[in-house]
Amino acid sequence: MRNIKIVLSYDGTDFNGWQIQPGLRTVQETLELAAEQITGSRPKANASGRTDAGVHAVGQVVNFYTPATMTPDSFRKALNAKLPDDMAVRECKEAGDTFDANRDAVRKLYRYVIRDTNIRDPFLRKYYSISHQTLDVAAMQRAARSLVGTHDFHSFETNWPNRATSVRTITHLSVNRAGEYIWLDVEADGFLYNMVRTIAGTLMNVGRGYWPEEKVAEVLKAEDRREAGPTAPAAGLFLMRVSY
Incomplete structure (x- = not known):
């Protein structure tokens, strides 16, 4: 048996997340069935992490074992x-x-994309979260600094507890703008359920002027999900890169 490692991209719009669920279209099952058609046996695809329904991936990493003897490049072409x-x-x-x-996996980089405009883009609407108010990106960036480092991110975790610990280390968090598009890049050694989307919703409250910049540090310290902002929509979230 050979251990095959692939880097997979997918548009999460029409998938019910990564993990197999009976009667639902998922990324894992779709990939496994494609591999089965090529090799005659169905592998168990193991991803760097599960993405939720509607979340996209540019650089999801997956491994699986297969008896297939074709070269990796031939396997890539056959899978596609x-x-x-x-x-x-x-x-x-x-x-x-x-x-x-x-x-x-030692680090993952997620990107959350926002568009602050009153006019939706009919072509790219599935790949960003819209804000009908102009966002103050500089204020969002300053507020985000308090989240960098090793902290208990309980306040940014949905359905706690999901893991043995809510402590994670964010090594990079930036907020950038290009025209009417804004993106948050968050890289960490691991992520809790809805962590990036909750960080995005919290920073958007700052960007809209609803909250002062200092509020984000207070939310982090509270270790209480009720203190954070809303969970931003899944459409704006992309898994960009996994580091090993």
Whole structure:
């Protein structure tokens, strides 16, 4: 058996997340069924992390074991021929026998995209969250500084507790603008359920002028989800990169 590592991109709009769910279209099942058509046996696809319904990925990393003997490049082409148009394998290579896409990940980078305008874009509407008020990006960036480092992110976690601990380390958090598009880049050693989307919703409250910049540090210290902002829509969230 060979351990295959792939980098997978997908438009999450029409998927019910990564994980297999009976009767629902998911990224994991779609990938496994495509591999089965090629190899004759269905692998168990193991991702760096589960993405939720509507969340996109540019650089999701997946590994699975297969008896297939074709070269990695031939396997990539064969998979792309079987996958639907809203999925694509960007890279494919043979990994070491013990490589685990989930357990071996040391950092992940997510990007959250916002558009502050009163006019929706009919072509890109599935790939951003809209704000009908102009956002103060400089204020959002200053407020975001309090989240960088190792903290208990209980306030930014939905349905606590989801993990053994809510402590995570954010190594990078930036807020940028290009025209009417704003994006938050958040890189950390791990993420809690809805953590990035809650950070986005909280910083948007600052950007709209609803909250002072200092409020974000107070929310973090409170360790209470009720103190944070709303969970921003899934459409704006992209898994960009996984580091090993």
